[in-house]
Amino acid sequence: MKKEDELIKRIREGDKDAFGHLVKDLLSSAYQTAFLIIRSKEHAEDALQNALEGAYISIMKNSDMTHFKPWFYRVVYSKSIDLYRKNNRHGVTELDDYHQQEGNGGFNSAQQIIIQKENKQEMLSCILELKKEQSLPIYLHYYEEMSIKEISLVLGENMNTVKTRMKRGKQMLARVLKDSNRYTEGVKANGL
Numbered sequence: 001m002k003k004e005d006e007l008i009k010r011i012r013e014g015d016k017d018a019f020g021h022l023v024k025d026l027l028s029s030a031y032q033t034a035f036l037i038i039r040s041k042e043h044a045e046d047a048l049q050n051a052l053e054g055a056y057i058s059i060m061k062n063s064d065m066t067h068f069k070p071w072f073y074r075v076v077y078s079k080s081i082d083l084y085r086k087n088n089r090h091g092v093t094e095l096d097d098y099h100q101q102e103g104n105g106g107f108n109s110a111q112q113i114i115i116q117k118e119n120k121q122e123m124l125s126c127i128l129e130l131k132k133e134q135s136l137p138i139y140l141h142y143y144e145e146m147s148i149k150e151i152s153l154v155l156g157e158n159m160n161t162v163k164t165r166m167k168r169g170k171q172m173l174a175r176v177l178k179d180s181n182r183y184t185e186g187v188k189a190n191g192l
Contacts, residue, residue, distance in 0.1 A: 004068040011059050019056055026069060029144050030076045036128065036135050037080040043087060047080040054079060070146070073154040077136075126176050134169030137162050 010018035023030075030051065034044040054075050058065070065071045124143075127135045140146045140154065148166075152159045 008059055008065070008068070011056075012062065019059070022068070023052065023055070023072065026072055030073065032124075032143070033073060033076050033136065033139065034080040036139055037077070037132055038084050038087075039128070040087075043083055044080070047083045048076065050079040050083065051076040067150070067153075070150040070153045073140070073144075073146075073150075074156070077154055077156075126173055126180075129176050130169050130172055134165050134172060137166045138169045138173070141166060 004022065007018045007022040011022065027048070031044055031048050034047040034051075035041065038044050038047060051072070055072055058075075120143075124139075127138055130138070136155065137151050140151045141148070146154070148159050148162055151157075152162045155162065157165075
């Protein structure tokens with residue numbers, strides 16, 4: 001039995017800590033996903049809260065979820081879209097200060113780690129300049145390491161549509177980077 005399945009079983013049996021363990025590693029990236037859609041820190045937090053409530057209720061109702069991570073991202077995506085439509089606003093383009101800390105095995109110096117984080121933040125700011133239908137698949141693929149199939153499940157789109165949006169998004173991202181003369185090395189390093 002997978003760890004996710006075991007935690008879901010414990011949640012259904014009334015273990016109050018199991019839900020926290022299940023979603024703990026997904027919170028940062030789920031928040032960033034909501035932020036990419038809504039472009040507002042406060043509304044992204046609201047969407048994430050709604051998604052967590054929806055996920056917990058679905059688990060307690062014994063909903064079938066074969067792969068929790070893509071299913072949870074689908075809930076986050078749906079709740080974010082709902083909130084975006086409800087508010088119908090174009091949010092502030094501030095960058096997320098609630099990002100996930102990534103371990104690197106201790107092989108990089110402190111300076112290299114800082115440069116990598118700055119590069120990641122700069123790339124995210126460029127991704128935010130893209131249309132939502134292009135930025136979200138790129139973010140999920142390159143930052144959350146989701147497959148095209150998982151992204152298509154999250155977004156409820158055909159795999160070929162996701163591939164097309166990613167290709168167009170990468171082309172647009174390359175233009176944004178070229179126009180701003182930022183990240184010539186980043187474009188090559190990220191395969192854009």
